[in-house]
Amino acid sequence: MSKKVIHKANTRGHANHGWLDSHHTFSFARYYNPERMNFGLLRVLNDDIVAPGMGFGAHPHDNMEIISIPLSGELAHQDSTGNKKVIKTNDVQIMSAGSGLTHSEFNNSKTDQVNFLQIWVFPKEQDITPRYEQKTFNPADRQNKLQTVVGPEKDAENIWINQDAWFTLGSLKTGFSEDYKLHKTGNGVYAFVLEGEVEIDGEKLSKRDGMGISDTENVSIKASSDAELLLMEIPMR
Incomplete structure (x- = not known):
């Protein structure tokens, strides 16, 4: 559960x-x-x-x-x-x-x-050499789909984080529906609604509402209106 x-x-x-x-x-x-x-x-x-x-x-x-x-x-x-x-x-x-x-x-x-x-x-990892990275992401690549912008793989198209974490952005049209599958067992997902209204695992969220979900393998997403969404998949410990 x-x-x-x-x-x-x-x-x-x-x-x-x-x-x-x-x-x-x-x-x-x-x-x-x-x-x-x-x-x-x-x-x-x-x-x-x-x-x-x-x-x-x-x-x-x-x-x-x-x-x-x-x-x-x-x-x-x-x-x-x-x-x-x-x-x-x-x-x-x-x-x-x-x-x-x-x-x-x-x-x-x-x-x-x-x-x-x-x-x-x-x-x-603690005490690594300080580092900086930034990247411009094409907003067309998150139109009615989820775009990974942060992840733990150094050679991926997203920017690298020193953690087993993934950040995903979506610009979703009304009626969009998809299950987000977690990358790693034991992680949780924190969803943050930037604009519009979204249902996350059946819970109705509006602009700037946040919701954390743990002990799960999938998170259901449904856009109740045109919406902007940030998902942060994070280790729970």
């Missing part, structure tokens, strides 16, 4: 700093909920809106896989390994903090806000 946990959008933690308006699915910074510390090895899922020209100054990380997915706007990245990049809609960025690095993230626009997902996953 599968296990489910549902996090409705309006139950997320919220912090508005003026320059940053952030919603936290899991405990983060001043938002602390002992029942929302993580889903398996998925530690952070932040829905961040950054004001024009503003951002996060240089700060350190270690031993964490940090994924950024822009939903609108552009984000400028700089880190201590020498990377200086801009990520845009349809890009996915990953940074393996490994043995330690510093980085900064700023809105690349002086006029428009940027909305992006900041996601942290505990790593498989």
Whole structure:
């Protein structure tokens, strides 16, 4: 029997700093909920809106896989390994903090806000050499189907994560129906609805709702409206 946990959008933690308006699915910074510390090895899922020209100054990380997915706007990245990049809609960025690095993230626009997902996953191997990767994915490849954008294979078309995890995006039309088959026994799936309405294993979810499912081999997906969906398959321990 599968296990489910549902996090409705309006139950997320919220912090508005003026320059940053952030919603936290899991405990983060001043938002602390002992029942929302993580889903398996998925530690952070932040829905961040950054004001024009503003951002996060240089700060350190270690031993964490940090994924950024822009939903609108552009984000400028700089880190201590020498990377200086801009990520845009349809890009996915990953940074393996490994043995330690510093980085900064700023809105690349002086006029428009940027909305992006900041996601942290505990790593498989500790203290690896810090690394950075980003890739632009063709949105046509997720029209009414599921497009893998993050995975554990270094030579695949998706970007590589130091973990037995897979991230999948879908731009789904009303009536779309498919079963997602998990890649690895013991993993779970956390579904996050970016837009529209979706049924996940019979549970109705709306924009920015999240749902974690574990102890299962398949997850059923049905689009109740045109929808944008992110699936994160994650080891549970």
